[in-house]
Amino acid sequence: MLLGLGAGTVTAAIAARAFSPFVVVGSAIIDLTPGPMKEAVIRVFGHGDKAFLFVVLAVVVGVVAALAGVLEARRPWLGRVIVLAGGAIGVAAALSRADATALAALPAVVTGIAGAWVLVFLIRRMPAAVPPRAQTSPSRRAFLSWSVAAAAIGVVATIGGQLATRTASAAANARAAFKLPRPAASATPVPAAASFDVSGITPVITPLDKFYRTDVELVIPQLDPEQWSLNVHGMVKHPFTLSWKELNELPMEEHYVTLACVSNDVGGPLISTAKWLGYPVRLLLERAGVTGDADMVYSESFDGYTAATPLSAMTDPDRAAILAIGMDDQPLPFARGFPARLVVPGLYGYVSATKWVVDLKVTRFADYQGYWVTQGWAEKAPVKQSSRIDVPRPGVRLGAGQQWIAGVAWEQHVGISKVEVQVDDGPWNEAELAAAVNVDTWVQWRWSWHATPGDHQLRVRATNADGVQQTSGVSDVLPDGATGWHTVEVSVA
CATH class of the missing domain: 3.90.420.10 (Oxidoreductase, molybdopterin-binding domain)
Known part of the structure; x- marks a missing residue:
């Protein structure tokens, strides 16, 4: 299977850059995954969500490949049918993409055919049963050598194909040569x-x-x-x-x-x-x-x-x-x-x-x-008013005395007029607002806190330019964005 995927990846690099077998199948899985499940993966893995998908896909392919090998050894044709079926899934995934080209299915076809051919090639060289006391035999050594060689070629081809796909292309060269036009209307400089x-x-x-x-x-x-x-x-x-x-x-x-x-x-x-x-x-x-x-x-x-x-x-x-x-x-x-x-x-x-x-x-x-x-997300989605504590970070240990509590607040296209900070269940304290770049950007804020020893909860809330205060009601990101006051727990020595 490694060799088949390598062959398909190299084919993609040569003839259909966007249609590497792993990529088209992974993209199809993303499209078929329900929205709440996608959100759960993003929440757990963050920017590593795509790496997580590739790992899961690799494990599944490995299990299927092992199953195909066992079945092919016991019932000729059954294992190669499984491998070719995997290639067919890749073909369907490639052709389902909106940007499918005439050669979109070719990498998956090559993956299936090459994988099935190598499976048959290796199974035919698999040694007969070896006596229990025999540690090795010429036929076993030959089989293992061919297997290792196929796997090594597959790994090198897969990595090489991916690197070739990502290296200089017409698009990369064009972007490198492109010079932005001079704006007719420049942005007001950041104060x-x-x-x-x-x-x-x-x-x-x-x-x-x-x-x-x-x-x-x-x-x-x-x-x-x-x-x-x-x-x-x-x-x-x-x-x-x-x-x-x-x-x-x-x-x-x-x-x-x-x-x-x-x-x-x-x-x-x-x-x-x-x-x-x-x-x-x-x-x-x-x-x-x-x-x-x-x-x-x-x-x-x-x-x-x-x-x-x-x-x-x-x-x-x-x-x-x-x-x-x-x-x-x-x-x-x-x-x-x-x-x-x-x-x-x-x-x-x-x-x-x-x-x-x-x-x-x-x-x-x-x-x-x-x-x-x-x-499953909402049809219309204005950005909700929110604020965030950047300093101090959750769980840090601070020294007693004056400490900054600071962060950013936002409600794009409305603007922020006030930010307040609360320590534990004490009064709300108005923070100092930095100058806004414009009504469509966030704004920094800070408040000087005289920290006392012990464990503390810090909260922040914002008020927008229309005088509307940020809600304390907690809601999930689904279906139209999270709400609530950001809370950070810290310890003061």
């Missing part, structure tokens, strides 16, 4: 007063390599921008297709925007802020001419992932909803959606932040549902 000098507090602007990532891709897509286009259609007067060249000739805007994932627990890390460069989606929709009683924009990624965004959010002139091509003065990283993605402030990512976007369809919520909505 110096937006950051507090508190060790351990979340930076106002998230470093690129620390920006959170949640998506259903097992392998980060690499699209050649010269082959990219955006189709704008549906309930519009003038449908059109926008090419990469045309997009980059449009007047771009810069905006600082905080994005948040609906899977973020209270106090969780799945939220980040960046400076984005892109073209307003509302101007694309104006060009198309929205008609009728449309109320939603149905966006689609190159691989068939979909999201449903309220039309009102896309057309609001006061909301920086953009088709982004740049992030923190660089072309979008592949993991962040290069060549183009959506950024819509104030909405959770699963309804607003489609990466590798290739299609915008103006339609109605009554007619379409996005990917995660079909998995």
Whole structure:
């Protein structure tokens, strides 16, 4: 099986980069897994959820391979049927993908045929029963040598094929050569007063390599921008297709925007802020001419992932909803959606932040549902008001005396007016707010605490710009985002 997977992986690297056998089967498993189960895996394994899937898949393949070997030795044809059936599953998984090409099934076909052939080859060289006192025999040594060789070739081919798939491609070369156009409207610089000098507090602007990532891709897509286009259609007067060249000739805007994932627990890390460069989606929709009683924009990624965004959010002139091509003065990283993605402030990512976007369809919520909505999540998902304690970390041991309690608070597209901190069951104390970058970003806060010896519970709550206080009611992330006050327990010596 190792050799079969290696052969399939090499074939994918040569002829169908996105259709490595492990990847297509893993992607199919993700699509078929119920939403609550996906959420449970993300909650337990975080960014390691995809690695966990690969480990489970490898174990399953190993068990099936062992079973096939035993059955083939006892009943010829039965084991190879199991191996070929595994290849057939890979074929079905590859062809089910929205981005399937004419060669999509080829790696899985090669995996099944190569695996079955090697199975038969080895079984025919398996030695007859060896007397109990005999430790080895020429036939056993030959069988083990062939088996080890097949496994070694399979491992090398699998690793080599994966590396070849991820190395320089037309897309990687194109991104490396691409220079962002100069913005027609630059973002207002981040105020110096937006950051507090508190060790351990979340930076106002998230470093690129620390920006959170949640998506259903097992392998980060690499699209050649010269082959990219955006189709704008549906309930519009003038449908059109926008090419990469045309997009980059449009007047771009810069905006600082905080994005948040609906899977973020209270106090969780799945939220980040960046400076984005892109073209307003509302101007694309104006060009198309929205008609009728449309109320939603149905966006689609190159691989068939979909999201449903309220039309009102896309057309609001006061909301920086953009088709982004740049992030923190660089072309979008592949993991962040290069060549183009959506950024819509104030909405959770699963309804607003489609990466590798290739299609915008103006339609109605009554007619379409996005990917995660079909998995049990809410249809509309404004980001909920929240706050987080970054300093001190849970479980730390502090010294008595003055200590900073600090963190961030947010309600994108509304803004934060006040943050309060409570120690144990004492009074609420108003924290100092840093300057806000804009209404679409989080804001830092801090409060100086005179720590006394003992164990303590620290809580935080925020009040938004409309005077609405963050709810203390606890709710799970399903179906539309977690609520509650972030609480941290610390010890003071």
